[in-house]
Amino acid sequence: MAMDSTCLQCGKPFDASVVANRFAGVCPSCLAKFAADDSGDVQPSPGAADPTIKPPLKLGGTFHGLEVVELLGAGGMGVVYKARQPGLDRFVALKILSPRLSGDPEFVARFNREAKAMAALSHPGIVHIFDFGKEADLCFLVMEYVDGLSLRHLMKDRLLAPEQALKVVPMICEALDFAHSKGVIHRDIKPENILLDKEGRVRIADFGLARMVSGPPGAPTATLSQVVMGTPGYMAPEQYQGMNVDHRADIYSLGAVFYEMLTGQVPIGRFDLPSSRVQIDVRLDEIVLKALATEPARRYQRASEVKTALETVALAPRPLPVPPVAAAAPPVRVRQRRPWLIFFFVGLMVYYLLRRMNPNSFGSLGFMEFAILFGLFTMALAFTWRVMNRSPRDSATPPSEFTGELSGGPRTSRLAVSAFVWTIVGTALIAASLVVPAFMRARG
């Protein structure tokens, strides 16, 4: 017998296993509304995550003996504050779960059980839970305050350099492996949940929170503990299909985060090999792909194996392959621009020299007309030059398939043809502009 969950988008209950199996994780009510709605695609503004969640606490007030200092963020599950613990004079993170959840007795029972398991996880790579409970009808968690940024923030500003990713991922592996060895699965590993403190150490937040919201662990209604609760893009296939989920789902999510750190993209659908997007050791491709295997059995079976594999790569560095064009953007740009300038200035010099030697050598053609024609010619030549020098894996070509097959061929040849045509046209125009006036003069 399946049980209900609540759609966090429309707030209606849905039979979670129906949604997982038949609707690919989509809420049927939302889907019907989506199809019915003519009013266009309304999207929430980034700040207001959920209109039903009003910040429950006032800044400057107290809650559970804590001074509420600052609102750190709001999400689907609740609101996080920075708070001060006066006795110990330290900052803590105070997470207030959504009042809607706190009103559900089943959830509260689950919350107490899971929070206990989370509080038992003591590891330097995991955000520690100091306290939890229910006060003023609000479920709350008091957690270690991490002074730093999430991976999401770091990635938003710029790509993390691959070397940094290689430092961060092993730390995530250690923390995950520890939690897995204690029988705790995170279920919602994503860049938002991975924090880096000022020393560059990783802290994973919100362990087990996904499970808390989605269902009881090991309850006879196994369907529910298998139910989807994660983030599309980082969720393992078995997770969004509502199948049995174990710690290997976290390994998939880890692979997805790793992929995004390397490439800036989430591996959805067909995706490129990381090495085809950035200049990295090709052995990293294998590690990422293995973590992202669809079949859990084909993945790394433990997070520690990912770490070992990365260490092997780090210990025996191989010379990097010839950099793909996309990765080496600045030098390529210079090479692409140079022919324009060279052709143009050489052309201008030749023009002035000729004009000085024999002012009538261009017939009746004015300076402007000539300049335009000449510009056309140089553009065509430069274009040809650029196409000939272009690697088929240039970023302008559509992403090649997962199999690594090059898909740049047809596009490149199309560009070459058009460049060739323009060269001919430009040359013909210039030739005509020189020959025709001379011919006219000869007749006249």
Added chain:
Amino acid sequence: MTTGPAVGGGAFQPTLWTVVLRAKDPADPHRRTALNTLCETYWAPVYVYLRHKGRSSEDAKDATQGFFAHFLELKALDRVERGRGRFKNFLLALLEHYLANEHRKANAEKRGGGAVPRSLDFARAETEVRIDPADPRTPEAAFRRSWSMAVLQDAFEKLRREFSAREAEFEAVRIHLFAGAQRPTHAAIAERLGLPLTDVANLLHRSRKRLREIIRSILREAVDSDEDLDGEVAEFFASFE
């Protein structure tokens, strides 16, 4: 992804009345497959109805099997003619008729001569069909609601198949409507899929339009006339309110 009732798989996608009318034509090579497919897609309302009638899970499964076997015998379709009304009402009437006669027939096993649909996926019945004993809905209302759900699922499957070549489009819809998450901004979807922001708005708009068209086309097949269609469409959307 869904291992359940895969419909046809390819160009041949039967719908409701077309299938039933076709099934009466012995010359049509697809008639059997089409009926089977239809049963596989729309068995859930029948099962839900029976459960709401107070039958046990096992009993309801048997009766659903029996009903569809009867349905596939085609005799039930003899009286189906043009001017036939709404398909769901037809199915419900047929079901009630079947149940009334059921007890008179001694040997349920003999019916259908083994022509029971390949995969009425009862293994999933109890997990997929939510039966709440305290549900105040009448069996008929439960039937209609489950019917709408089956239509929606059918439409969603069709959309997914249409988008099979353009995965990003389907993914955008999926992320946009994902049940266990806050509605993401278009910017967040664009970022996840690696698409330009403007593309996401377009994709969603196109998908929305297409999904509505598909639903209408399925429902059009389930009613008599265009006048009926509007009522059916309104009823369909209302059942998700």
